Amino acid sequence: MSTSAEPDTQRSRTDARRRLAAPTVAMLPRIADSLSFLYLDIVRIHQDDTGVCAEVTSERRGTETLYLPTAALSCVLLGPGTSITARALTTLARHGTTVLVTGAGGVRCYAAALPDSLTTTWLERQSRTWADDTKRLAVATAMYEKRFGHGTVPPGTTLAQLRGLEGQRVKAHYRLLAQQYKIGRFRRAYDPASWDTQDPVNLALSSANTCLYGIVHAAILALGCSPALGFVHHGNQQAFVYDIADLYKADLTIPLAFSLHASTNPEAQARRSFRDGLRLFKLLPRIVTDIQDLLDPGTERDIPDPEEQLVDLWDPITGVVPGGTNHGADR
Known part of the structure; x- marks a missing residue:
């Protein structure tokens, strides 16, 4: 014999299932x-x-x-x-x-x-950091230390000095690989006007770097950042792409290019080797994590709070104001 409590229990279970299935920020x-x-x-x-x-x-x-x-x-x-x-x-x-x-x-x-629902959180952090000379230099310094090790930049180093340190490190890396592959003195050159006359290492490096730029560009756009607002590079729609790509060249594209020093078709072989050897679904999240660490250092990122507002309002005095609220009574 059924009781009146059974429909209430069933309804309660249905409501619970709906609450569990309802999408949340988390x-x-x-x-x-x-x-x-x-x-x-x-x-x-x-x-x-x-x-x-x-x-x-x-x-x-x-x-x-x-x-x-x-x-x-x-x-x-x-x-x-x-x-x-x-x-x-x-x-x-x-x-x-x-x-x-x-x-x-x-x-x-x-x-x-790009969907209109894509958050602007990281774009706002990028633009604020980019517009502040002190913060911009701090990001450039962090990029250098990501490449060459923590503490490798002396305190008070200017951007011009940072470029000099970076150039010395890269040249030393070129010399080491040139000795390893016994190809003599190597000089990095990129000249589209005389493309076919360049040596195989330069051709392979330019080709592999282009592939890397595409992956970095994809990650930057997916995160909602601007590819044009670079911290070291400037004046190009891919300035930030070049900044982030530089973090990985020493591990990915430069050794690959030197390994193709005797190739008869270095451009095509560099593209194929880069694609075949690249773990795409691991590099992309790594790029995103590095960008987040550069723009918001020292912050541990985890699953957002389920009660977090998806859309907030901006106020020049108080900062972020909760969205989804009628503020007419505040006047």
């Missing part, structure tokens, strides 16, 4: 999570009644469909041979996913579609 994917970046190529992406899916067609296996976890993606990189419908783009934008058009393996960045 459930939003962080950009450093394993699913934050997804690279796709040679697929057709479209929206059906279930969700956004990628169709892969091959002679051997026919057409296969893979549904994308749109709610758990911060950035989708569309490689060569990819097509996407407007409905699928709309769904990705609604979930706050950045969509980038890239080269093979995500190693170049040609265009980006």
Whole structure:
């Protein structure tokens, strides 16, 4: 025999399930999570009644469909041979996913579609730090120490002195690799006007660096920062890209370029080797973490508080003002 309490209990359970399923800020994917970046190529992406899916067609296996976890993606990189419908783009934008058009393996960045829900937190920190000469020098110094070790910059070092220290370190690195590969004296040169006359190491280094710039560009855009506001480089729409890419050249592109000193086609081989040897889904989160450490040093970042406001208001006197509130009574 049923009692009147049973419907109430059932309703209570249903309400509890709904509360658990309701999206919160803490459930939003962080950009450093394993699913934050997804690279796709040679697929057709479209929206059906279930969700956004990628169709892969091959002679051997026919057409296969893979549904994308749109709610758990911060950035989708569309490689060569990819097509996407407007409905699928709309769904990705609604979930706050950045969509980038890239080269093979995500190693170049040609265009980006940024959702209007993308936070401006890191852009604001970047612009404030960039506009303050003291803070800008501090970031430039931190970049140097990320490359060459903590404490390698003497106190009071100016930006001009920092550039000199950086140049000496890089030249020493070139000399060490030149001795290792027995190629004699090496001089870094980049001259598009006489491209074909350059030596294999310079050609390979320029090609590999271009690939690295694309990956860094993708990470910067996915984070919501400006590629143009650099701290060491200046006056170019990719100034910040060059800044961040310099953090990884000594480990990634420079040794690769020297290893191709005898290559007959160093440009193509550098691109292939860089793409094949690169762990894309580990480098991208690393880039994001490094940018966050540079713009907000000493702060431990974790899952946001579930009660945190998604949108705040700005006030020049009090700072951040909570959003979602009618402030008409404050007047």
